[in-house]
Amino acid sequence: MKTCKIHGEYKPQKICFGNSVLYSSCPKCADDYAKEEKKEKRRELLKRSGVPIRFENKGFDSFVTSNKKAEEIKLTMKKYADNFKGIKPHGTSLILSGNPGTGKTHLGCSIVLNLLDQGEMALYRSFYDIVAEMRNMFSSDEKDVLIIGKYLNVRLLILDEVGVQCSSDFEKDLLFRIINSRYENKRPTILLTNLNYGDLEKVIGQRIIDRFNEKKGGFYTFDWESYRK
Ligand SMILES: Nc1ncnc2c1ncn2[C@@H]1O[C@H](COP(=O)(O)OP(=O)(O)O)[C@@H](O)[C@H]1O
Ligand SMILES: [Mg+2]
Ligand SMILES: [Zn+2]
Incomplete structure (x- = not known):
C-alpha cells in the first residue's frame, strides 16, 4: 500500500517498463487530473467557438x-x-x-x-x-x-x-x-x-x-x- 497526501491509502499497480519496475500513482489523483484536462480542453474549445x-x-x-x-x-x-x-x-x-x-x-x-x-x-x-x-x-x-x-x-x-x-x-x-x-x-x-x-x-x-x-x-x-x- 501507498499513501496519497490527498486521498489516503491506495494499492499501486506494478508497471514493468523495460528493465525497471514502476508503481502507479494514486488513481484518484489520476482521475482528477484527467477531469481537469478535459475541462481545460472544453474551456479552450469554448473560447475558440x-x-x-x-x-x-x-x-x-x-x-x-x-x-x-x-x-x-x-x-x-x-x-x-x-x-x-x-x-x-x-x-x-x-x-x-x-x-x-x-x-x-x-x-x-x-x-x-x-x-x-x-x-x-x-x-x-x-x-x-x-x-x-x-x-x-x-x-x-x-x-x-x-x-x-x-x-x-x-x-x-x-x-x-x-x-x-x-x-x-x-x-x-x-x-x-x-x-x-x-x-x-x-x-x-x-x-x-x-x-x-x-x-x-x-x-x-x-x-x-x-x-x-x-x-x-x-x-x-x-x-x-x-x-x-
Ligand atoms: N424558450 C426559451 N427559454 C429560455 N430562454 C429563452 C428562450 N427563448 C429565448 N430565450 C432567451 O431570450 C433571449 C433572446 O433569445 P435569442 O436566442 O437571442 O433570440 P433570437 O436569436 O431568436 O433573436 C436570450 O437571452 C435567450 O437565452
Ligand atoms: Mg439571435
Ligand atoms: Zn490522490
Whole structure:
C-alpha cells in the first residue's frame, strides 16, 4: 500500500517498463487530473467557438418551451447535436427563421455547447462579423485563405443574423461563397435569420436556400412570441 497526501491509502499497480519496475500513482489523483484536462480542453474549445459570453450557459436544458412546436423544434435540434457524428458526413444543414427574441441564437448555441461536450469543434459567427473581418483584409488571396481555412474547414458553422447587412454584391457574394463551398464539401451549416422564407429568398436567393433543403435538412420557423416579452 501507498499513501496519497490527498486521498489516503491506495494499492499501486506494478508497471514493468523495460528493465525497471514502476508503481502507479494514486488513481484518484489520476482521475482528477484527467477531469481537469478535459475541462481545460472544453474551456479552450469554448473560447475558440465564438459563442457569445451571454450564451455560454445556454444549453438545451435552459430552453423553456411553452408550445408544442417549440418543444418539437428543441427536440429536433437536440437530436441533431446528439447524433452529430452520424449527421456530419452527410452535411445536413438547417435554417432557423423567426422574429427576434424567439430563441434562435439560444438553440444555435445549445448545439455548439453540446458538440463541445463531445469534443467536436463548432464555430458560431454572425454574418456581419464575417463581413467586417473581410473588409479588413487587403488582398483577395488573404480573403480566400480565410474563407477556406476557417469557414470551410470547421465541422459545423452556425451563421447568425443572416439577412442583416446582406444587400451589397460583396456581401451577397461572400455569403454565397461560404455556404456553397461548405455545401460542396458536405460540411453542415446552420443559418439563423430574422427573415421569413419569402424575404430570405429575396435577399440570399433560391440557390442558397436549396442547399439547405436537401438530405432531410430543413427550414424551421420560430413563430411564437418573443421570450423577452
Ligand atoms: N424558450 C426559451 N427559454 C429560455 N430562454 C429563452 C428562450 N427563448 C429565448 N430565450 C432567451 O431570450 C433571449 C433572446 O433569445 P435569442 O436566442 O437571442 O433570440 P433570437 O436569436 O431568436 O433573436 C436570450 O437571452 C435567450 O437565452
Ligand atoms: Mg439571435
Ligand atoms: Zn490522490
